[in-house]
Amino acid sequence: MSDTSPKHLAAIARDFAEQLIAQGFSEGDIFSGTGLRKADIAEPEALAPIAALARIFDQGAKLSGDDLIGMRWGFNRRFVQLGLVGYLGRSSHSVKNLVINVARYRRVFSEPIDFDLSELDTKGAFSWSYNLPPRIDLGRMVEAQTAQLIGGLRVVTPRKLVPKFIEFEHRRVQRIADVQHLLGCPVSFGHKANRIGFHLTDLDMPLRTADAGLQKVLQRHCDLVLASRPKDRPDIQVKVEKAIVDRISQGQASVEAVASDLGMSARTLSRRLGSAGTTYQTLLANLRRALAERYLSDHTLSQSEIAYMLGYSDVSSFASAFKRWTGTSPGEMRQTLH
The missing domain is CATH 1.10.10.60 (Homeodomain-like)
Structure with a gap:
């Protein structure tokens, strides 16, 4: 049966699958039950059903016996591996500007994602969720994405960035202490949305990779991509x-x-x-x-x-x-x- 869930940038799941293949797992096992093949998501900006991409992370945990394999891998992945949105993030002038850019151009990389920046200026926090049926579990993929965000920021900021807290929408009852150790801050699960809180002073940290000219070019490109996409429809x-x-x-x-x-x-x-x-x-x-x-x-x-x-x-x-x-x-x- 074909997966009809909304589409999301496939790069993170494709690169994770390549890592698993390098560790000796077969492509057939990694993509089992997803309805996808590695060739289907080979293009850098390819989109694929988000539920299918999440299942690749579930398969990775099952095959390796390591429930946190996606998160460990995410820390070593860099923004440039995310294509257009990754380069836009790197070219931002500060941590706060990066968050605003990603939220503004969210539809470039994900059909179902939504951001809430209402607490960014006052509490240093932002949240995101996915307009999906609750039966679709994105937990391990969201953990990997969060690890990539924190790890990527630490590479492009002048000092180590440590969040005040992280909240996840999905449920987890095992290895929470290990998750907190990896992310370096208090972490909790089962919330209304995914949420990260930074110290307000950390939001103003400049990025070493900031490039105002490149950012303008990438924003124009993102605007063109958005103009070509169908408008959101309430479900x-x-x-x-x-x-x-x-x-x-x-x-x-x-x-x-x-x-x-x-x-x-x-x-x-x-x-x-x-x-x-x-x-x-x-x-x-x-x-x-x-x-x-x-x-x-x-x-x-x-x-x-x-x-x-x-x-x-x-x-x-x-x-x-x-x-x-x-x-x-x-x-x-x-x-x-x-």
Whole structure:
């Protein structure tokens, strides 16, 4: 089945795959389940479905047995390896200017990404998230991207840059101390968005690679790229799924409650979903199934914890629903995901 998730710059996953191949892993194993081949993303500015790119990082962790392999690799990757947006970042005159440039030209390298710079001037913090269904897990790829940002900044700034904190949207329960050691600051997981906080004085640090003339040329190029791209389109299904996730573990994910969160009536929400070819109950069931399979692959979670996270009153209710969806029990599925 082809991956229809929004597209993202493929360079980071392509280069990570090349690193894995150099370590002796086969291209077939690395790209297994992604629907991609290395040749499909060979062009420097190639875009590919973001969910497929994230799976390459998941495969790398699985094949190597190192859950942090992507993050370790990211620290050694430089901005120039990111193509157009990387050169734009390097040519920025300060750390703050780099962040602003990346946020401004985000659509050059990613269709689903969004930035929030509202705290940049006052708290030295910025956040980013992806307009994707919650069932798509980008965790390991986002960790690698974050490591690349911090590692890359340390190469182009006059002194070592250490963030005040980093928050990740995805969930992690293992090796958090190792992640904090690698990133050099307090790190936490399970937030509304990914977020990095810098000391305000660090944002003003100049970049050794700053080039005002080159930056203007690259900005004009980025403007041309953006002009050729289709405009953003709101995805009601993604918005509904995200609203469901915010409420599901409390057992309050009714269509009325979710519609209210989105600023509309239940009737209007049902009509908009109908126009998109689906229903609220279909989205809820499909989301629960996708999240159940993801949670079952995490062997630190008990079935009772998973049942709670999916809004079921007990394990038996969850198990019955899961059997209805898949024809197998949660325990049997967990064995296949080991």
